[in-house]
Amino acid sequence: MSDQSLAIGGLKVSTTENNSIMKKNNRMIDKAVYVLIYLSASVSVLLLIGIIGYVLVKGISAVTPEFVTTVTSAVKGTTGIAGNIVNTLYIIVITLVLATPIGIGSAIYLNEYAKPGRFVRLIEMTTEILAGIPSILYGLFGMVLFGITLGMGYSILTGSLTLTLMILPLITRNTQEALKTVPLNYRSAALGLGTTKWYMIRTVLLPSAMPGIITGVILAIGRIVGESAALLFTAGSGYFLPKNGQWLSKVLESGGTLSVQLYLSMSKGQYDTAFGIAVILIAIVLIINLITKLLTNRFNVARSANVARSANVARSAKKK
Amino acid sequence: MVKNKIEVRNLNLHYSQNHALKDINVFLPEKEISAFIGPSGCGKSTFLKTLNRMNDLVDGVRIDGEVLLDDENIYDNRVDTTILRKKIGMVFQQPNPFPMSVYDNVAYGPRTHGLKNKAQLDEIVEKALRDAAIWDEVKDRLKKSALGLSGGQQQRLCMARALAIQPDVLLMDEPTSALDPISTSKIEDLVTQLKKDYTILIVTHNMQQAARISDKTAFFLLGELVEMGETETVFSMPTDKRTEDYITGRFG
């Protein structure tokens, strides 16, 4: 490619006798930089292949039906993570049930009700700050506030409440983005029919923004599944299944998620278990990535359709 | 007999499905001003950009035919576009100074081509700014950001930037369309003065401008070169009916 090669030694060239445009002066620096750029880009790809490959090779044999359906027990001589799977599901469900409405509500307020000003800036700034606080600090905070002050101890509830705060910015932001893509004339069309704002939000805005909101929720699931630092000192490390019929009180018992269990197994030197869990976590990451990809694609299609439609509306309005 | 600086032979340009330039044949004489006129979308800007291969940046462009600069085909595989573009400078429709100081903007080209000597750079920068008729306005603020200049000043700075690489040919893509009348007339004066040293090709949607400053005028329509000739002839007695319709304002 002629674009990549270069150039001439100095301005004097134009006065020298050889004034042809056909002499390539291959500047070595450019070539070296291209090599560096390609090397850098390959780092991410090689790392990913390496990580997934290594984890699969080391861990796939640990993932047996028994591993995912039983609980580790010295008496029965079993090694299993069924309890951790259940704990993870508990925490996902409780956290989402709490965080999703709050996050969506917050985004609706910011996008649809609030007038730009100090208060909105305060909310947006604090949302940014929440997004930047490291999980380990969430862990400390949750441990003291929910665990000690509110007396919930090491429990699934303590962990879920902590994570609620942690994933709130994720859901708020994604919902805000989704709301922003709904064309303005949808809103005015609905309000022009004499509906209230809330009715308009329920019937027009939220359905149009739904794919974006769901993307946010799924990303939040990914975040919860991968989280460990914020849960270690809040949800604790219990690995038992709920006792018969006591599904509800399990919420107030300690429960380690898959990631927390991975960390504990690793620190105890139980590497087979650790790699087994790692395989499952990577599978979840891949699935979540795939779903968000599909959703985003569909969302983009819907979005461009929206844009086209609103352009049509504008055009026909002009004709009149 | 004036030498032809650029000769274009059977040039066709496809932009994905779109046949944007159709079999263009044209000779552009040295040290003259040639103006390209035509309604928007007629391909005049696209044509200008084929002359320094800026269309190479656009995805899906296919170009056939020959463009000879001093008898060398610029679409030859052996051509180094950086050297080509050093010989063919370009000024764009919108002033596009770099977010750097006035001095660094003008020195950018020479530095790019390896010139480091401070005294030489100073000399080139001053000459380019003088040639672009902006020296007096910026000589006290060479180290300040170019973004602080007015639109007209920015455009003359961009001309200085193009002149600093000492090109043979200067391509100007509607250089005054974003400017006020006073800045426009400054640029027009400038262009007429630059003619003695440079071969200048200017795309314009403004027919009066073409009539005022150019030696040759070419009329483009729907990707075709309809007519090219001495500016006076083209404007007073065009040979093609379409040219006549256009310059008398019947369409476009």
Next chain:
Amino acid sequence: MENKTTSIIGNWKNRRLSETVAKTIFLVCAFFAVLGVASITAYMIMNGTPALTKVGILEILFSSDWSPTAAQPHYGILYVILTSIIGTAFAVLIGVPIGVLTAVFLSEVAPKPLAAIVKPAVELLAGIPSVIYGLLGLMILNPFMYQIELAIFKGSTTHQFTGGANLISAILVLAVMILPTVINISESALRAVPQELKAASLAVGASKIQTIFKVQIPAAKSGIITAIVLGVGRAIGEAMAISLVTGSSVNFPLPFNSVRFLTTAIVSEMGYAADTHREVLFTIGLVLFVFIMVINILLTKLLKKGSGVDV
């Protein structure tokens, strides 16, 4: 709408009520973020300061003697703070060039099919849980480092052998973990640079590489700095990925020393710490919190300057 009466007055009253209720509920939701930040700040200060007064600010922050469980306990966290600063700095030093060059690759250089491989790879890297990075660091990096350690310190009587759990391992893990952040934000900053600038540079005969490094990267500067600051935030706050790969004792942050970061000190000791020791761990949390808030202030300043980049 459900109201059957046709009087616009009655409608208006009902509507206004539901409207007010809805608005209030949304307002309360929005306020949760403010409440969250306020209470986290309050709790961090409340729990982090007692040790400062009990042990003394100077003793905690500027002493390097960390022996919380000794008969005569000392709580100097200087080495821990230094480790976090130095570890983060080097992780950024490694991660940022690779990240920015990858961003250049994605936004300017890559042919489409290659970009279609690299981009998803970066996204997936961002999604991999910290504990897995930790697991791999422990299983791959540490044994490798141990080999190097054995070779370098062969016959040394003063070096404390760490089995490869050292500062370098942590830095490498952190460098990898900040890559996706740096890449994504730098990429969007580069894409936001106007095409006209690129065209202007190419038109004077600059090569693509010259254009990227002399025009496009400088024009994307504030976005790239934002990327770096976010990378710093990510690195300094990471706990689980490095808690096992750095060894288990507090030392001056030299490459082959076993070290503790602010985060890993909390993770590894909170489980058993009691009384003053526990309070000092909260002080460590407070120090980390202060670092993060400083980073936040920097970010706000940067974004105000207007980089045109979504974070």
